Amino acid sequence: MVIIVGAGPIGLATAIELQRRNIPSKIIERGCLVNSIFNYPKDMTFFSTSERLEIGDVPFISHNSKPTRREALEYYRRAAESYDLDIHLYEEVQAINGEDNNFTVQTDKSSYEASKVVVSTGFYDVPKMMNVPGEELPKVKHYYDEAHAYAWQDVLIIGGGNSAVDAALETYRSHANVTLVVRKPHIKESVKYWVKPDIENRIKYEEIDAYFNSEVTQITPQEVTLKTPEGTKTISNDFVLAMTGYQPNFELMTQFNIALTNDAKRMPIYDEQTLETNRDGVYVAGVVCGGMDTSSLFIENTRIHAEHIANDVEDKLVIA
Ligand SMILES: Cc1cc2nc3c(=O)[nH]c(=O)nc-3n(C[C@H](O)[C@H](O)[C@H](O)COP(=O)(O)OP(=O)(O)OC[C@H]3O[C@@H](n4cnc5c(N)ncnc54)[C@H](O)[C@@H]3O)c2cc1C
Numbered sequence: 001m002v003i004i005v006g007a008g009p010i011g012l013a014t015a016i017e018l019q020r021r022n023i024p025s026k027i028i029e030r031g032c033l034v035n036s037i038f039n040y041p042k043d044m045t046f047f048s049t050s051e052r053l054e055i056g057d058v059p060f061i062s063h064n065s066k067p068t069r070r071e072a073l074e075y076y077r078r079a080a081e082s083y084d085l086d087i088h089l090y091e092e093v094q095a096i097n098g099e100d101n102n103f104t105v106q107t108d109k110s111s112y113e114a115s116k117v118v119v120s121t122g123f124y125d126v127p128k129m130m131n132v133p134g135e136e137l138p139k140v141k142h143y144y145d146e147a148h149a150y151a152w153q154d155v156l157i158i159g160g161g162n163s164a165v166d167a168a169l170e171t172y173r174s175h176a177n178v179t180l181v182v183r184k185p186h187i188k189e190s191v192k193y194w195v196k197p198d199i200e201n202r203i204k205y206e207e208i209d210a211y212f213n214s215e216v217t218q219i220t221p222q223e224v225t226l227k228t229p230e231g232t233k234t235i236s237n238d239f240v241l242a243m244t245g246y247q248p249n250f251e252l253m254t255q256f257n258i259a260l261t262n263d264a265k266r267m268p269i270y271d272e273q274t275l276e277t278n279r280d281g282v283y284v285a286g287v288v289c290g291g292m293d294t295s296s297l298f299i300e301n302t303r304i305h306a307e308h309i310a311n312d313v314e315d316k317l318v319i320a
Helices: 009-020 069-082 162-173 196-204 250-255 286-290 305-316
Strands: 002-005 025-028 093-099 102-107 111-114 116-119 154-158 177-181 209-211 215-219 223-228 231-236 239-242 282-284
Touching: 002 009, 002 102, 002 111, 009 025, 009 069, 009 286, 009 305, 102 116, 116 305, 154 162, 154 215, 154 231, 162 177, 162 196, 162 239, 282 286, 282 305
Parallel strands: 002 025, 002 116, 116 282, 154 177, 154 239, 177 209
Antiparallel strands: 093 102, 102 111, 215 223, 223 231
16 A cells, blocks of 8 residues: 555546556545645636646646636546546544555544555645745735735735746736735736736836835835835735745655755655655655745646656555
């Protein structure tokens, strides 16, 4: 039995590849199926085309070339159902005890024996904090869901990537008074190519205020203070959407005895061919492999991990 921690796209893909080799697996997921995608902004469109998000050769047909969050939720439900995967939802893995071929995986509800463990926990559960006074106020959100709540409100959006730009455009079009604060001198090059001109034009025509080379220094219930190249500015504010990115749960990785690199990336240490970590019999899969570098690994370029891991498990599995 292989226990897979996390029912994201890559956890599902790994279970499918193991099944194809007649190796039983069980997925343990702390939330719902594909919990990260479920928590993306409600109206999000992927930057990948649908065939690049496919797993287990299940066709992903979407209405447009880039699928929506809702289509992806339906697709991954269908993929899990097609292979009749064994998935335990709303159960959190807390510890991996024991050793290779003889693990006990401890959850908040039960414990499971496993010969190998695959950790595919993603990076969407832990937001990168700004550590500024007022960040703990309830009006500050690190996850954006939909625009309606922000109509006729003064909304500050922090960040220059896809999440910040999508939130800025959607809230602006729902009658929010939007200010964008970006640390860098420009909007990120990686912003979806069909969206970038839109945000740049809204800024150019002063429909959205933007401060580049700037950052937030303080948040109070009715205002925010910004450090800009022109000096300190304090502006009226009702909501802050801090789209500052996310990071893997390093505490959990350390608790699993998975070693991390010493540099700023804090990547798990693993064999590039097999994805096995420093801890024998424990593998990493999916975007968690990138550590703090969350912008170079995606579904499209990590779904291959599933095959590599399944091949290695097949080679090594000792049938008890
Ligand atoms: C807004 C946004 C848009 C994106 N768009 C694209 C795109 O267009 N194309 C693309 O290829 N990629 C895209 N990505 C990146 C990629 O989709 C996601 O990061 C993807 O979900 C990664 O898949 P994963 O299986 O590695 O991890 P995840 O999907 O994050 O799955 C990890 C799962 O592990 C679970 N988990 C965590 N800890 C535990 C625990 N202790 N016990 C049990 N379960 C646990 C989580 O609840 C989660 O369901 C996007 C990311 C974001 C944030």
